[in-house]
Amino acid sequence: MQQRADVSEFNDPFEDTNRGIFAFNQAVDRNVLVPVAEAYRTVVPPPARESMKNFLQNLNNPLIFANDVLQGEPKLATDTLSRFVINTTVGIGGMFDVAKLVGIPYHTNDLGITLARWGFPEGVYIIIPVLGPSNPRDAIAQAAEGFADPGNIVAGQHNVFVATIARAAAQGVDVRSRNIETLADIEKTSLDFYATIRSLYRQRRAAQIRHEQENLPNPNPFGGSDSDTSMSYTFDQRPGAAPPAPPPPASLVPPR
Amino acid sequence: MMRYLSRGWFSACLLLVAVSSVPRDAAAQDPRAFINQLGAQAIQVLGPSVPAAQRVARFRQLFQDDFDLVGISQFVLGRYWRSTTPEQQQEFLRLFHEYIVQAYSARLGEYGGEPFRVIGSRAAGDETIVNSEILRSNGGRIVVDWYVNNRSGHWKITDVYVGGVSMKVTQRDEFAAVIQQSGGQIEGLLARLRQKVSAAR
DSSP: OHHHHHHHHHTOTTHHHHHHHHHHHHHHIIIIIHHHHHHHHHHSOHHHHHHHHHHHHHHHHHHHHHHHHHTTOHHHHHHHHHHHHHHHHTTTTTTSOHHHHTTOOOOOOOHHHHHHHTTOOOOOOEEETTTEEEOHHHHHHHHHHHHHOHHHHHHHHTTOHHHHHHHHHHHHHHHHHTSHHHHHHHHHHOSOHHHHHHHHHHHHHHHHHTTOSTTOOOOOTTTOSTTSHHHHGGGOSOTTOSOSSSOOOOOSSOOO | OHHHHHHHHHHHHHHHHHHHTHHHHHHSOOHHHHHHHHHHHHHHHHOTTSOHHHHHHHHHHHHHHHBOHHHHHHHHHGGGGGGSOHHHHHHHHHHHHHHHHHHHHHHTGGGTTSOEEEEEEEEETTEEEEEEEEEOTTSOEEEEEEEEEOTTSSOEEEEEEETTEEHHHHHHHHHHHHHHHTTTOHHHHHHHHHHHHHHHO
């Protein structure tokens, strides 16, 4: 009885297997990913890393746009489309985030979020080798997006699959290089790192599905006021679309 | 269309809440001012120029003064709280307090010295959620939501959401996993906490 309650509490019936894969992933992380990410930080100066991040984010825009549309979020879709056009042209192939400077903030979106919003259940918690925490809904969505990505399709047509792999690897190194200290601090101070990551992943994903907070866009440096675009889309949810708790952040400043 | 309607409604409700809660709030300090002050203080405490020992000491003081320690402790033990003896509860309170101070002065250390500001607030039941943001030196932005209440006559923080993730829930999930691995016994968690707290000293 106790056991059953705990399984549903964490949604993790394959915990033993998951912990095994988690340990394997940690070994890969320690021995491959972190050293590479540290070398990347040592060798490549900050402005170049910023450009790399911008470039990789820009490549994701077609899929982000598709998901904004699939979720019926015209404001987000317009933002994504504008960002892609501006950054690809004025931002020289996406290397400079000009769109952010003119007040069009970055947000992420993916098919896992779309499926969640369409009412697909998440399934159980799983750890995927190398890729990390997931669930069947997110895993299927991630695989589908791999095939649907325009960049990957173009690479496939020209038989340069190595480009697809290089992009995925670059993305991994870019993200990891930006959270080396954060994750190390959490691991060091956790009683049970596996359980902490499981909780963080599931809460974070839930917040993203609510379109709340995650990647709350950077404030517009030219606007800079409390009522800038950064807070507005948290109000844009359809009534009843979000679960009741916890409530989205809100500004007392009335929307324009 | 619906969304604009709902936005209008939302601000109307907010206005109502703001107006109706003025007399009560006027008696005590405004929760936004409370968090503003606390945030400025915390950022200062966590600043890179502060030596580690001093940082932990000042963070401990802050946590003691401004957090609803008993409420948070009960929440993170969840259903196990009731099955513990008063002695175990006392020891848990002490260890948890110490653990939180150590863990979060480390985890939040990287935000030290970065600009912090309150960007909004709203009422939620008898609590107030104060939204704030930290502007990272790398151009990023982290939204931190503070859940505060005034039940004791002072503003106390009951939970902190960082980027949509509740620190209280994260802690409860971790502790529940540790207790579960110890066969449902809280003693297993206490042992791990003792170990962790003394190792960091």
